[in-house]
Amino acid sequence: MKLYGYWRSSATYRVRIAMALKGIDYDYEPVNLLKGEQKSPAYLAKNPNGLVPILITDDGAALNQSLAIMEYLEEAFPDPSILPCDPIARAKARAIAATIACEAQPLMNLRIQKYLKEEASLDDIAVNSWLNRWPGSAMAAVEKMTAETGGDYCVGDTPTIADACLVPQWFAALRFGIDLSGLTRLNEVYERCIALPAFEKAHPMNQPDAVKG
Amino acid sequence: MKLYGYWRSSATYRVRIAMALKGIDYDYEPVNLLKGEQKSPAYLAKNPNGLVPILITDDGAALNQSLAIMEYLEEAFPDPSILPCDPIARAKARAIAATIACEAQPLMNLRIQKYLKEEASLDDIAVNSWLNRWPGSAMAAVEKMTAETGGDYCVGDTPTIADACLVPQWFAALRFGIDLSGLTRLNEVYERCIALPAFEKAHPMNQPDAVKG
Numbered sequence: 001m002k003l004y005g006y007w008r009s010s011a012t013y014r015v016r017i018a019m020a021l022k023g024i025d026y027d028y029e030p031v032n033l034l035k036g037e038q039k040s041p042a043y044l045a046k047n048p049n050g051l052v053p054i055l056i057t058d059d060g061a062a063l064n065q066s067l068a069i070m071e072y073l074e075e076a077f078p079d080p081s082i083l084p085c086d087p088i089a090r091a092k093a094r095a096i097a098a099t100i101a102c103e104a105q106p107l108m109n110l111r112i113q114k115y116l117k118e119e120a121s122l123d124d125i126a127v128n129s130w131l132n133r134w135p136g137s138a139m140a141a142v143e144k145m146t147a148e149t150g151g152d153y154c155v156g157d158t159p160t161i162a163d164a165c166l167v168p169q170w171f172a173a174l175r176f177g178i179d180l181s182g183l184t185r186l187n188e189v190y191e192r193c194i195a196l197p198a199f200e201k202a203h204p205m206n207q208p209d210a211v212k213g
Numbered sequence: 214m215k216l217y218g219y220w221r222s223s224a225t226y227r228v229r230i231a232m233a234l235k236g237i238d239y240d241y242e243p244v245n246l247l248k249g250e251q252k253s254p255a256y257l258a259k260n261p262n263g264l265v266p267i268l269i270t271d272d273g274a275a276l277n278q279s280l281a282i283m284e285y286l287e288e289a290f291p292d293p294s295i296l297p298c299d300p301i302a303r304a305k306a307r308a309i310a311a312t313i314a315c316e317a318q319p320l321m322n323l324r325i326q327k328y329l330k331e332e333a334s335l336d337d338i339a340v341n342s343w344l345n346r347w348p349g350s351a352m353a354a355v356e357k358m359t360a361e362t363g364g365d366y367c368v369g370d371t372p373t374i375a376d377a378c379l380v381p382q383w384f385a386a387l388r389f390g391i392d393l394s395g396l397t398r399l400n401e402v403y404e405r406c407i408a409l410p411a412f413e414k415a416h417p418m419n420q421p422d423a424v425k426g
Contacts, residue, residue, distance in 0.1 A: 049312060050354070057301065061301045067280065067307065067311045067315070068305075068308040068311050072300065075300055088270065088272075090284075090285070091274075091282065091284070091285040092276070092281075094278065094280065095276065095278040098278035098280045099277075103319060106316060106320060107320070112347070116333070122333055129332075134325070140261075141261045144261035
């Protein structure tokens with residue numbers, strides 16, 4: 001399989017974590033978002049959304065949307081699982097993943113921040129206020145959700161898709177100056193995750209297209 | 214089961230469609246977003262995110278996030294299915310659902326439009342431009358995705374979670390003046406869906422909390 005992605009893309013990072021947790025080997029094809037490679041005709045032919053990542057399966061299908069890709073991986077490579085067995089716990093893990101993927105990340109990704117600054121003329125203080133209001137409050141909700149579901153990880157004592165979404169979100173939130181100081185439980189989960197080899201392998205700085213320094 | 218929701222909420226509408234397609238009976242508990250009932254302590258105790266919908270299962274679990282709820286329903290009530298059988302087609306249906314739930318709806322829901330107007334001081338023209346740029350381009354991507362996957366519906370010839378997301382998104386897009394004129398395939402799918410009894414039952418205007426006229 002081949003993963004098209006970008007080292008610092010939150011959605012690509014989620015899929016890298018899922019694949020690393022499952023021990024799946026893949027080729028990695030960088031798509032330089034800063035150079036606009038996601039808008040090239042060749043890339044748009046694979047993903048009309050012009051977003052990363054996409055996963056090319058062994059039979060040549062191009063799959064997009066990180067949540068959908070992770071569900072595909074879970075069905076195609078069930079062991080080890082990245083969803084709990086219990087139906088309610090599965091729903092809770094998916095709800096945490098969706099809270100991050102639907103309420104937090106879409107409101108902070110680069111194209112939106114760029115639009116807010118350049119088209120809506122928001123200054124840096126106003127953009128920071130936006131980031132704390134929307135992605136910030138979504139993360140505060142996840143902190144409360146994990147109070148009910150969490151063990152060592154977001155849901156129970158094994159990493160799930162919830163953690164595969166949390167870690168990239170936390171990484172991006174730190175980068176963009178979102179206040180995480182009250183989120184003590186999520187901070188513990190984050191630290192526990194990044195100490196695992198699978199999360200280390202998936203880390204942006206460990207990708208071939210990472211820009212260092 | 215009991216569904217807490219709001220008649221015009223896109224995410225609630227998705228879950229109503231999924232339940233109607235599966236023929237699942239449930240009690241409906243309106244949460245008046247205009248009165249701020251989603252921020253009441255009683256509601257926040259059920260869903261710290263302060264968003265609708267939540268589904269209370271027969272054993273009392275409170276499930277949030279429409280994508281997670283639909284996956285729960287699919288697992289708990291597999292027949293009739295709202296996902297294709299084929300693994301790649303399943304991934305494509307989930308990708309369309311996620312494109313709507315992650316790229317379109319989060320950037321157009323009421324709280325975001327209100328913030329853009331009141332906090333970011335965007336005028337109506339600028340807000341309309343935002344809506345066409347972000348939710349609009351996500352829907353254009355879905356139009357292209359369904360060119361590959363579509364039959365009578367978004368993916369194949371049976372309604373799936375992709376259609377359960379498309380129809381509420383289309384309804385909201387019409388309401389907020391997003392230009393849908395180029396999306397001929399999606400328009401056909403939308404018209405085909407709303408002619409079905411399950412989609413009719415789930416329609417906002419057919420809910421007990423609908424405000425008519």
